[in-house]
Amino acid sequence: MNHLGKRDTLLELSGVVCKQNFFSSFTNPCSIEFELDNCQNRKTIQVTSEKSKTEKLFVFVGNEPVSGKVHINLKDKSKKLQHQGIKVEFVGQIELFYDRGNHYEFTSLVRELAPAGELVENKTFTFDFMNVEKQYESYNGTNARLRYMVRLSIARNYAPNLTKENDIWVINFNKPPEVNSNIKMEVGIEDCLHIEFEYNKSKYHLKDVIIGKIYFLLVRIKIKTIHNKFSVKYFLNLALVDEDDKKYFKQQEITLWRRGVSKPLQTNNNQSKIEAPPTQEVPEPETSGDESD
Structure with missing residues (x-):
């Protein structure tokens, strides 16, 4: 009886170990960090999410390029990260909070960073989305939001894909309308x-x-x-x-x-600024004295 009991105990412990190994394969094996270019002095805006969480987003104007680096750091360097490909996307989408399962993407650009293979050490990839049309301004409301983001995706075979998103905030300056009837x-x-x-x-x-x-x-x-x-x-x-x-x-x-400006927009700290891109025509400010809208 003691022999059987000991055997049952070994089988039970073995089952626990197998179960732990099974679930550990679905844990996140790496951390992902974005580093956007030309953001040392870029203006930021504080946005509150639907869960009352606030975050600071970098402000981009018009068709400014969105470029930078993404760092993939392995949590356990003794283990390989096998994947089916790594890509980065620039996405513009509209989300309705009452219909969370459906998002309308109006902009989607993809850059393939790596084919299927494995990561055995920390890896840094560069990305560049030039002359990206940002047709709409960012919006964060009670029932909906319009957001722009850079998304990294690591595809895997027998485990959930790994994704990380980095939002930016977009504003667009306009020239005064030629026709403005009553x-x-x-x-x-x-x-x-x-x-x-x-x-x-x-x-x-x-x-x-x-x-x-x-x-x-x-x-x-x-x-x-x-x-x-x-x-x-x-x-x-x-x-x-x-x-x-x-x-x-x-x-x-x-x-x-939104009325354009002919000089940088100053922030309250470190004299950070944003300027309209050189390729974008920006009208002179009106004589009312305000610098921006």
Whole structure:
């Protein structure tokens, strides 16, 4: 009986060892670090994620190149890291927080860094994404976000792929619009209400002031409040509320643009700066005295 019991114990211990070895094969065998070029004095912006975690992102302007190095450091140098290929991607995507499984990628560039093989020591790869079109500005909102990132992927056969993402923040400067017509609209209810409203233009830079007029041509209802506002979707909304709390809406799309600068944008520490790329035409600042939008 003692002999059998000892045998059972050995089998049980052997099973524990096998189980530990099985799960250890899925642990992360390396650390991945990004080092972007020309970021010693680059301006940063603090962004809060959906989990209330804050991080500082480097700010890139327009079609600036995104280049740098990525360091892969083995945690256990006595073990090899076998892989099916290593690649780096520059990705622009829109994420909806209520639909986390689906991301819309509007920009995707790939650079193959290494074919299938094995890593036996720490490795550093360089990458360069030149003249990358960044059509949209970065956005971080309550229900959605638009993000740009550099992503490293290490493909593996019998274990999950290893990935690491490094986000950047993108802003775009624009020239003043050549055509900027005013907005005229009407809203009404037959025999009860007829209102005309007018805004002085349809395209506004980010520090602009929206000026408009409202003409009450016919009012046979009692209006309690008037709300005049624009949303992050760049629509100008007119809302009327009568004494019975009935609401009347009228909506008009507008354009928001970021005014260019002719000199560096200074930060509060170390005189860091960002400049528009030399290949990008940047208009002279307006006479209002502010340096940036």
